Amino acid sequence: MKILEKGPGWSSKQKCTGYGNGGGGCESLLQVEAGDVYVTSNTDYLGDTDYYYTFKCPVCGRETDIPEKDLPSAIKKEAMENKIKILTRERNCLDY
Numbered sequence: 001m002k003i004l005e006k007g008p009g010w011s012s013k014q015k016c017t018g019y020g021n022g023g024g025g026c027e028s029l030l031q032v033e034a035g036d037v038y039v040t041s042n043t044d045y046l047g048d049t050d051y052y053y054t055f056k057c058p059v060c061g062r063e064t065d066i067p068e069k070d071l072p073s074a075i076k077k078e079a080m081e082n083k084i085k086i087l088t089r090e091r092n093c094l095d096y
């Protein structure tokens with residue numbers, strides 16, 4: 001099929017807060033698009049891995065987690081399948 005004009009697709013207004021990543025975001029309001037979302041993971045001491053949907057602020061470079069409820073399942077699936085960037089990092093339990 002030929003795409004004549006691509007639709008706007010999903011995007012969401014998100015604030016750079018550093019949520020889930022130690023805080024300290026610059027409070028910029030950003031229009032996050034599907035390609036901006038990538039998956040990060042954290043494995044706890046029991047060996048359970050949790051996945052988070054994250055974007056990186058172009059202003060200050062901090063990462064912020066997007067609440068899952070703000071993401072359509074298609075976007076989550078795409079982020080998971082593409083595994084654009086899987087980062088393992090230490091999380092501070094106090095974040096949650």
Ligand SMILES: [Zn+2]
Binds near residue numbers: 016025026057061
């Ligand atoms: Zn920022």
